[in-house]
Amino acid sequence: MTKYRKISKQTIEELEFIISNIPDLIIRINSQSKITFINAASVIFFNKEPDMLIGQDLSKLFRDSGMTHLEHDLFAKIFKTREAEIIEGDIQPHSGTLRSVEIRILPEPLDISEEQHLIMLIRDVTLRKEAERKLFLAKQKAEESDMLKSAFLANMSHEIRTPLNAIVGFSQIIMDEDLTREEQEQFFGYIRQNSDQLLSLVNDIIDLSKLESNQLIIRESVANLNQIMDEMKSLAENEKKNREKEHLLVYLDNAEIEEVSLILVDHFRLKQILTNLLVNAIKFTPKGYIQFGYRLKDNDTLLFFVRDTGIGIPENKKEEVFHYFHQLDNSLNRANTGTGLGLAICKRLLEIMKGNIWIQSEPSKGTSFFFTIPYQKA
Numbered sequence: 001m002t003k004y005r006k007i008s009k010q011t012i013e014e015l016e017f018i019i020s021n022i023p024d025l026i027i028r029i030n031s032q033s034k035i036t037f038i039n040a041a042s043v044i045f046f047n048k049e050p051d052m053l054i055g056q057d058l059s060k061l062f063r064d065s066g067m068t069h070l071e072h073d074l075f076a077k078i079f080k081t082r083e084a085e086i087i088e089g090d091i092q093p094h095s096g097t098l099r100s101v102e103i104r105i106l107p108e109p110l111d112i113s114e115e116q117h118l119i120m121l122i123r124d125v126t127l128r129k130e131a132e133r134k135l136f137l138a139k140q141k142a143e144e145s146d147m148l149k150s151a152f153l154a155n156m157s158h159e160i161r162t163p164l165n166a167i168v169g170f171s172q173i174i175m176d177e178d179l180t181r182e183e184q185e186q187f188f189g190y191i192r193q194n195s196d197q198l199l200s201l202v203n204d205i206i207d208l209s210k211l212e213s214n215q216l217i218i219r220e221s222v223a224n225l226n227q228i229m230d231e232m233k234s235l236a237e238n239e240k241k242n243r244e245k246e247h248l249l250v251y252l253d254n255a256e257i258e259e260v261s262l263i264l265v266d267h268f269r270l271k272q273i274l275t276n277l278l279v280n281a282i283k284f285t286p287k288g289y290i291q292f293g294y295r296l297k298d299n300d301t302l303l304f305f306v307r308d309t310g311i312g313i314p315e316n317k318k319e320e321v322f323h324y325f326h327q328l329d330n331s332l333n334r335a336n337t338g339t340g341l342g343l344a345i346c347k348r349l350l351e352i353m354k355g356n357i358w359i360q361s362e363p364s365k366g367t368s369f370f371f372t373i374p375y376q377k378a
Contacts, residue, residue, distance in 0.1 A: 019039050020040045021040070022039060022041060023041055023124075024041060024123045025039065025041050025042040025120070025121070025123075026038070026039040026041070026119070026120070026121060026122075027039075027042055027058065027120040028119055028120070029075065029118050030115055030116070031075075031079055031115065031116050033059050033075055034055055034057060035054055035055060035056050035057075035061075036054065036055075036117065038050060038053050042122075046061070046065075058075075059075075065092050074087075074105070075105070078105055078118055079116055079118070084104065084105060084107065085105045086102065086104050086105075087102075087103050087105075088100065088101070088102050088103070088125070089101060099124050099126045100124070100125050100126045100128075100129040101122050101123065101126075102123045102125045103120060103121070103122050103123075104120070104121040104122075105118055105119075106119045106121070107119075159201055160198070162194075162197075163195070163198040163201075164194075164198065167191050167198070170190050170194075204342065204345060207272075207341075207345050208341055208345065211345065211348045211349075218266045218269060218352055219268075220264045220265055220266050221264070221266070222262060222263075222264060223262075223263060223267035224261055225261045225265075225302075226261040227261075228267060228270065228274075229252055229254050229292075230252070231271070232274050232275070233252045235275060236282060237250060239279055239282050240282055243282060243283065245282060245285075247287065248282060248285060248288065248289060248290060249289040250291075251289060251290070251292070251293075252292060253291055253292065253293035254293040262377065262378040263302070263376055263378055264376035264377075264378050265373065265376070266353065272345075272349065273304075273346045273371065274292070274306070276342040276343065276346050277292070277346070277369050277371075278292060280342065280343070281306055281308035281310065281369075284311050284367075285309055285311075286310065287309070288308070288310070289308070289309055290308045290309075291305075291306075291307045291308075292307070293305060296375065297375075299375070300375055301372050301373075301374065302373050302375045303371075304370070304371050304372070305368060305369065306369045307366065307367070307368040307369075308366050309365070309366040311363070311364065312361045312362050312364055312365055312366055312367055313361040313363070313367055314363055318361065322343050322344055322347045322357070323344055346371070350372075353374070354374050355371055355374070356371065356372050357369065357370065357371040358371075
């Protein structure tokens with residue numbers, strides 16, 4: 001085996017300078033796991049004087065720092081096989097912050113010294129691990145979004161075809177058949193109902209596009225809140241009729257708060273949010289009632305609510321219903337139509353309007369939606 005030649009004092013000093021300034025930890029241990037050399041980075045990392053570290057059992061030092069799987073058995077194995085090992089783990093140095101480290105353990109050439117040694121190169125990879133974690137989460141989120149969009153597109157063809165088929169079909173019947181006036185009015189009602197459904201779908205897609213590109217603008221103007229709520233009551237009654245749920249009761253509970261009824265708000269977006277919540281409430285309530293209204297929560301905030309006695313939302317789905325393209329039932333055979341955009345759009349609109357939205361719900365007992373907007377008296 002080739003002997004290592006003697007090197008000059010200058011070379012030794014240069015090597016010592018390089019080792020002292022390397023940010024990675026360099027530790028040399030003997031066959032009893034005792035530290036025989038450490039560099040400056042190791043002293044800083046463990047916050048101990050060199051004479052406190054030299055001669056100390058490295059396994060104990062690492063156990064005290066939270067790394068339990070770096071034991072004497074591993075060192076014995078490397079001494080025996082003379083093969084390098086790379087391990088990763090977490091260690092808590094003097095700073096108290098848990099750090100992720102990559103440890104390379106190399107057997108020192110036998111002819112460097114009379115006693116066998118191992119060289120350990122320890123690199124702090126906390127930032128790399130965090131970047132990998134964020135990359136994994138971003139990839140997972142992108143894959144989930146891709147699957148939801150695929151489901152959305154699959155459902156979209158169903159959602160578009162259904163009202164279009166009805167519009168085309170009933171238009172053809174009205175043109176081709178000798179119908180009574182009552183029958184014509186009935187078919188015209190079907191055409192309008194499906195046209196509204198199709199228009200709502202197109203509006204949701206346009207709003208989604210504007211929100212995603214940050215192009216949606218809130219336009220505030222003077223609005224009569226009680227008048228808006230009366231319009232929502234009429235809309236809910238009409239929705240009941242369209243869905244053949246006349247047995248449901250709809251209560252408007254605004255306590256006739258006349259002193260706060262004139263406000264500055266984007267009334268179109270406020271109606272859009274209330275419409276989504278009321279239509280959903282009627283859609284998912286087979287029996288019972290829907291109650292909605294508003295209160296002055298404090299001097300700066302209006303609180304709106306929509307309660308129903310419907311099917312409810314499971315605890316693990318409460319946040320998901322505010323995600324784009326999500327529905328409680330994403331199958332094409334679900335009983336209730338919809339794109340899965342309405343609540344997500346509501347949440348984004350309220351964020352832009354400096355408001356908030358949340359849910360209280362219990363499966364089979366009903367759901368309550370609450371949302372706030374800033375109170376700006378006109």
